[in-house]
Amino acid sequence: MLERICKANKLMDKACQTLGRDINVMEVCGTHTVSIFRSGIRSTLPKHLKLLSGPGCPVCVTDQGYIDLAIELAQRDDCILATYGDMIRVPGSDGSLETKNKNNVKVVLSAEDAIDLAKENPGKTVVFIAVGFETTTPATAVVVKEAAQAGLENFCVLCAHKLVLPAMEVLLSEKNDKIDAFLCPGHVSVIIGSKAYEPIAAKYRKPCVVAGFEPMQIIEGLAEICRQICEGQAEVNSIYDVAVTPQGNTIAQRIISDCFEVTDGWWRGIGKIPQSTLKLKSQYSKFDAYERFGLTEKPAEDKTGCRCGEVLCGLIEPFDCAMFGNKCTPQTPIGPCMVSSEGACAAWYKYGRKRKTS
Numbered sequence: 001m002l003e004r005i006c007k008a009n010k011l012m013d014k015a016c017q018t019l020g021r022d023i024n025v026m027e028v029c030g031t032h033t034v035s036i037f038r039s040g041i042r043s044t045l046p047k048h049l050k051l052l053s054g055p056g057c058p059v060c061v062t063d064q065g066y067i068d069l070a071i072e073l074a075q076r077d078d079c080i081l082a083t084y085g086d087m088i089r090v091p092g093s094d095g096s097l098e099t100k101n102k103n104n105v106k107v108v109l110s111a112e113d114a115i116d117l118a119k120e121n122p123g124k125t126v127v128f129i130a131v132g133f134e135t136t137t138p139a140t141a142v143v144v145k146e147a148a149q150a151g152l153e154n155f156c157v158l159c160a161h162k163l164v165l166p167a168m169e170v171l172l173s174e175k176n177d178k179i180d181a182f183l184c185p186g187h188v189s190v191i192i193g194s195k196a197y198e199p200i201a202a203k204y205r206k207p208c209v210v211a212g213f214e215p216m217q218i219i220e221g222l223a224e225i226c227r228q229i230c231e232g233q234a235e236v237n238s239i240y241d242v243a244v245t246p247q248g249n250t251i252a253q254r255i256i257s258d259c260f261e262v263t264d265g266w267w268r269g270i271g272k273i274p275q276s277t278l279k280l281k282s283q284y285s286k287f288d289a290y291e292r293f294g295l296t297e298k299p300a301e302d303k304t305g306c307r308c309g310e311v312l313c314g315l316i317e318p319f320d321c322a323m324f325g326n327k328c329t330p331q332t333p334i335g336p337c338m339v340s341s342e343g344a345c346a347a348w349y350k351y352g353r354k355r356k357t358s
Contacts (some may be wrong), residue, residue, distance in 0.1 A: 001113035003082060003108065003114065003122065006076070007223070008220055008222070009044070009046075009102065009223075011133075011223040011226045011227050011230070012045065012046050012049050012141075012223060012226045013046050013220060014099070014226070014230055015049075015084065015225075015226035015227070015230045016046045016047075016048040016049055016226075016227070016228045016244075018098050018230050018231060019048075019254070020139070021048065022048045022049075022050050023048060023049050023050065023176050023180050023181075023226070023229060024050045024052055024178075024179055024180045024181075024223075024313050024314070025049065025050070025051055025052065025180060025182070025183055025222060025225055026051075026053070026054045026056060026098045026171070026179050026181070026182050026183065026185060027052070027053065027056075027166065027182075027183040027218075028050040028054040028055070028056040028164065028182055028185045029049055029057075029183075029184075029185030029186065029187065029188070029341055029342075030053075030056050030057035030060070030340065030342025030343060030344070030347075031056075031058035031187065031213055032056075032183060032187070032211070033053050033056075033057075033173070033185075033220065033258045033336065033342065033344055033347050034341070034342055034347050035213045035214075035215065036051060036218060037347045037348070037350070037351035037352060038185065038351060039215040039218075041194070041215060041219065042339070042352070044219075044321075045222070046288070047145045049222070049226070050180065050200055051131060052314030053177075053311060053312070053314060053317075053344035053347075054167075054168075054171070054182075054312065054313075054314055055167045055171070055267065055269075055270065055312040055313070056133070056164065056185050056188075056342075057312075057336075057337070057340050057343050057344070058089060058131045058132045058133055058136070058160075058162065058338035059090060059131065059336055059339060059342070059343065060153045060308065060312055060336045060337045060339075060340055060342075060344070061162065061167070061219050061269070061270070061312060061336075062090060062131055062160055062268055062336065062345050063160075063266040063267060063270050063300070064091070064092050064268060064299070064300035064301060064302060065093070065266060065296070065297045065298045065299050066095070066158075066160050066163070066266070066297055066298040067090055067093075067097070067163040067300075068092040068093050068094075068300055069091035069095060069270040069295050069297060070083075070087075070092075070158060071094075071095065071096070071097060071100045071159065071353075072093050072098055072295075072346060073099055073127050073283050073289065073293065074104045074348040074355060075100060075104070076104070076106050077104075078124060078125055079104060079124060079125050079126075079127055080104055080105075080106055080108055080121055080124045080125070080126045080127070080283065081097065081104060081106065081127050081129060082106050082113065082114035082117050082126055082127065082128045082257060083097065083105060083107060083108065083128075083129035083316035084106045084107070084108065084109075084131070084236060085107045085128070086327060086339060086340050086341060087129055087131060087243045088102070088105060088107065088342075089339045090335060091304075091333065091334065091335070091339075092300065093300045093338070103285075103313070108128075110139065110144065110296055111128060111130070111136075111139040111143040111252075112142075112143060113141075114126060114143065114155070115143045115146055115147060115152070115155060116188075117353020118147070118152055118154050118155040121154070121203045122154060122288050123154075125154045125156060125292075126153060126154060126155050126156075126338070127156055127157070127158050127289050128140070128143070128155070128156070128157045128158070129158055129357065130157045130158060130159045130160060130161055131159075131162075132161055132162075132250065133161070133162055133163065133164050133187075133188050134161075134164065134186055134191040134192050134252075134256070135187040135190070135191055136161070137161045137256050137260065137278060138191070138252040138255045139193075140157060140159070140259075141160065141255045141256055141258065141259035141260065142255065143155075143157075144259055144280065144284050144287050145231050145258075145259065145284075146155060147287055148284060149166045153286075155287060156286075156287045156288060156289040156292050157280065157287055157288065157289060158224045158289040158290070158295075159258070159260075159264075159275065159277075159279055159280060159289075159290075161277065161278040161279070162265065162276060162277050162278070163262070163275075164185060164188050164192070164276065165192075165196060165197070165199075165200065165215070166273050166274065166276035167270065167273060167276060168182060168197075168200055169200060169203075169204075169220065169265065170276075171271065171313060171314070171321055172200070172204045172206065173204075173293060174315050175270065175313045175315070175356045176314050176315055178314075179314060180206045180207075180225075180229065180354065181206050181207040181208070181209070181228070182197070182206060182207070182209070182219050182223065183209060183211055183218070183222065184197055184209060184210040185210075185212070186207050186210065186211060186212050186213055186240050186243065186244065189219060189243075189244045189248070190243050190244055190248065190249060191237070191238065191248050191249050191252050191253065192243070192248045192253070193244065193245055193246050193247045193248025193249075194210050194236055194237075194238040194246050194248075195236065195246040195247065195248075197210075197236045199238050201234050201235055201236050202234070204234075205234040206234055207225045207229065207233065207234050207235060207236075207237075208235075208236045208237075208239035209221045209222075209225050209236075209238070209239065210236075210237070210239070210240050210244050211226075211239055211240055212239075212240040212242070213266075217239060217240065220239050222235055224279045225354055227314065229238065235326050256278070258279065258281075259281060260272075260278040260279065260280060261278070261279060261280075261281050262275050262276075262277070263277055263278070263279045264276065264277070265277025265297075266297060266299050267309050268309065268336060269302075269310065269311075269312045269313065270309060270312065270313065272299070292321070295310070302335075304321060304323075304334050304335070305323060306321070306332075306344055307320070307321040307323075308321075308335035308336055308338075308345070309314045309335050309337075309338040310346050311345060312337065312344070316346040317348070317349040318344055318349070319335070319348065323335075324338075324348070324349070325349060328345070329335045329349065330346055330349060331348075
């Protein structure tokens with residue numbers, strides 16, 4: 001173990017010296033962000049190797065406009081909203097699901113629980129708040145198909161499933177030209193496969209390395225990125241072979257494509273990203289909450305002064321937001337990055353608020 005760490009550190013040091021400036025690596029996934037903090041990896045890195053948090057937390061990138069629609073449905077007497085726990089505290093334009101008629105909001109642990117809730121409450125329409133990237137999308141597709149087969153008329157989905165690759169491309173092309181490489185998300189890569197990142201590596205000449213969440217995996221992932229930078233390469237590599245294949249989970253991919261189609265969508269703090277979100281296909285439109293209730297998602301203007309959007313793009317660190325640790329804490333969150341257990345602001349607050357990197 002010690003030998004592997006020493007080898008990795010030498011590669012990182014060499015890359016920083018070779019480039020002669022800061023190397024900015026974005027860890028796309030919120031789970032990586034938390035693991036990096038929890039294990040103290042940041043304190044072991046060369047001074048000029050900088051880690052940027054990215055838009056890989058589905059709670060954090062859910063637009064305010066979507067939350068506003070969810071609150072609107074929660075205020076209807078004929079609806080029950082089924083949601084994962086983190087979502088109830090995400091602020092919309094005026095409050096959250098936790099503060100607005102929370103009697104109509106039920107926390108579930110799985111998409112299947114939402115189906116069960118609909119069966120137990122035939123007099124109400126159960127709306128499943130479907131968020132997440134490719135990792136959680138297959139579970140939503142399964143329950144939609146199950147509802148269709150069972151003829152479950154009182155179940156529908158308010159879909160906010162998003163795709164990681166379009167966000168990565170928008171970051172490089174429009175938002176942050178300082179990104180030198182990506183530490184790619186482990187969970188998502190299990191589904192989409194490591195080959196999915198090849199167009200990004202080829203087009204933008206940025207190394208893309210898939211790593212797991214154990215400290216040694218992350219360190220070796222960063223070292224592989226540094227090796228490529230030293231050698232002037234920009235390739236896709238995976239050191240998470242135990243879970244990630246080049247092709248990914250083709251069964252899960254087929255389940256997603258059977259149920260969903262790709263469309264444009266709003267991302268909190270980033271804006272509208274073309275072909276970045278999923279909507280139910282026409283054969284499942286009766287289970288689409290947008291169709292059932294005549295809803296249209298519109299971007300909501302954030303008037304709080306929260307800078308979560310800049311954090312999600314790797315443009316600033318949470319410390320750079322004046323609200324961080326003052327008005328905005330996990331107990332009184334202003335923005336979604338402080339709400340989610342995988343949010344960058346929550347991780348910085350828990351593990352790193354007593355110090356700021358230079």
